[in-house]
Amino acid sequence: MLLLCFWLVLGAVCAQRPLIAVLQSGEGKLYEQAISGLSSELAQRGYRPGSNIELLTLNLKASGHEDPIETLLRRQPNVVVAVGTDASRALKQRYTQLPANQQPPVVFLMVLDPVAEGLIESAERSGTRFAGVALIIRPQRQFRLLLDIAPAVKRVGTVYNPDDATSRRLIEQAREDAQQSGLTLITAAVRSPNELPSVLATLAGTIDAFWLIPDPVCAAPNAFDQIASFSLRQKLPLIAFAEPYVRRGALAGIGVDFADQGAAAAELVDQVLQGVEPATLPLMTPRRLRTYYNLATARALNLTIPDTLLNLADEVFGK
Secondary structure (H helix, E strand, C coil): CHHHHHHHHHHHHHHHCCEEEEEECCCCHHHHHHHHHHHHHHHHCCCCECCCEEEEEEECCCCCCCCHHHHHHHCCCCEEEEECHHHHHHHHHHHCCCCHHHCCCEEEEEECCCCCCCCCCCCCCCCCCEEEEECCCCHHHHHHHHHHHCCCCCEEEEEECCCCHHHHHHHHHHHHHHHHCCCEEEEEECCCHHHHHHHHHHHCCCCCEEECCCCCCCCCHHHHHHHHHHHHHCCCCEEECCHHHHHCCCCEEEEECHHHHHHHHHHHHHHHHCCCCHHHCCCECCCCEEEEEEHHHHHHCCCCCCHHHHCCCCEEECC
């Protein structure tokens, strides 16, 4: 009898633990950094898997008999953490088929433009079952980095896919930020990778630097290689938005700290578990940025990156 009571009590305790379901868009170093930041911050706030919370981790791209989203919904989590744009989009699409009382609150991270994706209504107030952390930073920060290295630059070129809503919104911001920074932004449309060589040719001789944006067409590996080669041939400083591009040849880059993205998401998870409705929450923006430089590229461009910048860098390549 005592043993039966023990197991009944244990079962009741487990049932009362909040369930946090994490849905990743894929695998890789950046996802690992974000999940690590999420887990660390949750622990700092007193949430420990197996003790006072249950944690379910799923991969959107995982192979199996059951759709990861269906697995997630069947478990009825208290909150879902969507890591990346693909996971967030998939949940949003599935929620259109569910009544409101069957839609667990979602905290997203690593999403470039949540408003353009339709996850939230505005940056000031979500207005939906989604709340989270934006991945993108204002272009002004990248323009400032460029001018710190190459103050003579006046014309900044970029390519983007005008059919992509996030890219369009970023270009609109960039026009404003470029003007405020004393720069002229010169853009060229690329709707498919096949168009890139001819479009880059139209920019030759018309720009002083190149700005790479997180556009699905233009930031793909093959496209980046073409842009990096073009920039070197034209002696153009190439500014990127993340570490891998600087490692592979961009002059410099400034981007978000992915572990901090996870930590910020954990703060929102905490609020949701405390009863705050996601619809009332504002969009969080990146709090910590990371800077990178490539000295091999600087030498190829006959540019000197000041020691004051290098000493503050998170990583320097090509020493």
